[in-house]
Amino acid sequence: MKAMILAAGLGTRLRPHSLLRPKPLFPVLGRPLLLRHVDRLRAAGFGPMVVNAHHLREQIVTLLAGEPDIIVQEEETILGTGGGVRLAAPHFGGEPALVINGDIDHDLDLGWVYRQHCASEATATLVLHDCPRFNTVEVAPDGRILGFGGPGPAAGNRLLAFTGIQVLDPAILELVPPGVCASIIDCYRDVIRQGGRVQALVAKDHFWTDMGTPADYLALHEKLLTGGGESSPFLVAEGAVLGEGVRLEGWAAIGAGARIGAGASLARVVVWDGAEVAPGERHADTIIT
Numbered sequence: 001m002k003a004m005i006l007a008a009g010l011g012t013r014l015r016p017h018s019l020l021r022p023k024p025l026f027p028v029l030g031r032p033l034l035l036r037h038v039d040r041l042r043a044a045g046f047g048p049m050v051v052n053a054h055h056l057r058e059q060i061v062t063l064l065a066g067e068p069d070i071i072v073q074e075e076e077t078i079l080g081t082g083g084g085v086r087l088a089a090p091h092f093g094g095e096p097a098l099v100i101n102g103d104i105d106h107d108l109d110l111g112w113v114y115r116q117h118c119a120s121e122a123t124a125t126l127v128l129h130d131c132p133r134f135n136t137v138e139v140a141p142d143g144r145i146l147g148f149g150g151p152g153p154a155a156g157n158r159l160l161a162f163t164g165i166q167v168l169d170p171a172i173l174e175l176v177p178p179g180v181c182a183s184i185i186d187c188y189r190d191v192i193r194q195g196g197r198v199q200a201l202v203a204k205d206h207f208w209t210d211m212g213t214p215a216d217y218l219a220l221h222e223k224l225l226t227g228g229g230e231s232s233p234f235l236v237a238e239g240a241v242l243g244e245g246v247r248l249e250g251w252a253a254i255g256a257g258a259r260i261g262a263g264a265s266l267a268r269v270v271v272w273d274g275a276e277v278a279p280g281e282r283h284a285d286t287i288i289t
Helices: 033-043 057-064 080-092 110-118 170-175 184-193 214-226
Strands: 002-006 049-053 070-074 097-101 104-106 124-129 137-139 145-148 158-168 198-202 208-210 234-236 247-254 265-271 282-288
Touching (some): 002 033, 033 049, 033 057, 049 057, 049 080, 057 070, 070 080, 080 097, 080 170, 080 184, 097 110, 104 158, 110 124, 110 198, 124 184, 145 184, 145 198, 158 170, 158 184, 184 198, 208 214, 214 247, 214 282
Parallel strands (some): 002 097, 049 070, 124 198, 234 247, 247 265
Antiparallel strands (some): 097 158, 104 208, 124 158, 137 145, 137 158
């Protein structure tokens, strides 16, 4: 099963932190988000997989060096979700490909998603869910996707949100001009206009988050550390050094090699690997790089 992780975005809403690392390399519980995606795809039986890279791409290249089942697609210019997938199409060998946004975290069964698409007659299958903040995709009662970002659903239809997980037949990528910045959503609009079927696969009872803003990034850690999945709301990576009298409140994720000075107070923070907090400093609800 072929797959692609979209990791080339600029991460503008996460600045200034994304000026230091591309968004898919932000640590989540001390591990780069991109590697969490790779782990899930491998566990589901996917491979080889393509990872595209543009912004600070040398960091992604270095991280994935030596991984035999990963093809890093370096993009000199930003190609967008459509242009990036179009460029990767030769690696799919004509088979359906699962494509996932590199800035989400989730617990969905990606193998099941792929099999559901293969058992359908759809040109593309998009995993949707009910998330009012992002509900813009119009879906008919039979699951057919009718449009994106319109004025509102017609009678009998409903609006759902795109999770950033999709399976597509590579042939539709011929609708995307090669070498130009394009949106995969515009490609789906073209498929719909031409009478093709873009199908919704509706997810329920799952975990999902978009890591688009600093607040989203912190909320993800709060969920992971306090939602029952971890034994403690305080994650201190190997090699981190906490001085005498350091106080941790609420939850905290402290990366490898971080140094927290004596008497410092940290509440609901993510401290990146190698970061330093001076003695006596107080930080709350923030990212420390």
